[in-house]
Amino acid sequence: MQNLEEFKDFLLSSDHKHAISNHHIEHNELFVTLGLNFLKDFLVFLKTNGKFSFQVLTDLCGVDYPNREDRFQVVYNLLSLTSNLRLTIKINAKEDQLVPSICDVYSAANWYEREAWDMYGIYFSGHPDLRRILTDYGFIGHPMRKDFPLTGFSEVRYDIEKKKVIYEKVKLTQDFRNFDFTSPWEGTDYILPGDEKATK
Numbered sequence: 001m002q003n004l005e006e007f008k009d010f011l012l013s014s015d016h017k018h019a020i021s022n023h024h025i026e027h028n029e030l031f032v033t034l035g036l037n038f039l040k041d042f043l044v045f046l047k048t049n050g051k052f053s054f055q056v057l058t059d060l061c062g063v064d065y066p067n068r069e070d071r072f073q074v075v076y077n078l079l080s081l082t083s084n085l086r087l088t089i090k091i092n093a094k095e096d097q098l099v100p101s102i103c104d105v106y107s108a109a110n111w112y113e114r115e116a117w118d119m120y121g122i123y124f125s126g127h128p129d130l131r132r133i134l135t136d137y138g139f140i141g142h143p144m145r146k147d148f149p150l151t152g153f154s155e156v157r158y159d160i161e162k163k164k165v166i167y168e169k170v171k172l173t174q175d176f177r178n179f180d181f182t183s184p185w186e187g188t189d190y191i192l193p194g195d196e197k198a199t200k
Helices: 002-012 036-048 109-119
Strands: 020-026 031-036 056-064 072-079 085-093 154-159 164-169
Touching: 002 020, 002 031, 031 036, 031 072, 036 072, 036 085, 072 109
Parallel strands: 031 085
Antiparallel strands: 020 031, 056 072, 072 085, 154 164
């Protein structure tokens, strides 16, 4: 933990402290929120710094918050092998805002950014090969967005007679049902044996 506090103090006293809009320590890990325009320079600084060199990008993922003005959040998880520290960097972006690609800083970001674009529609400017990676090339929409319909827009299946993949309109075998009802164990007016012992 002392190493983590030392790293936090180091970041907050560095030339890049103006890039940090928020920070906190949770579960023995430092979380930092950056302004979008400072991302690339900040990552280069972290990777090339001799004291705490974050050489490994372990993960990059997108998060969708449809009710926020900055709808998307991109989360970068970094690892320093020399100081055994983990750092989570978050940036926020509007739906139509470009996020700078970090492929030239961390080559591992290539497929991570493609996945975030495929699933959420987050566009990474300067990416060398931004195309779908998990869904089919003809797929419409981005399935991890909160406003994407549960059934999707089309059904994809292989037609044996035509010997190719075909797209069809979604056919539901039964209507969508809402199973959100009051549980008999919650919100009842009667008291079950043993309920009198429970504290509220």
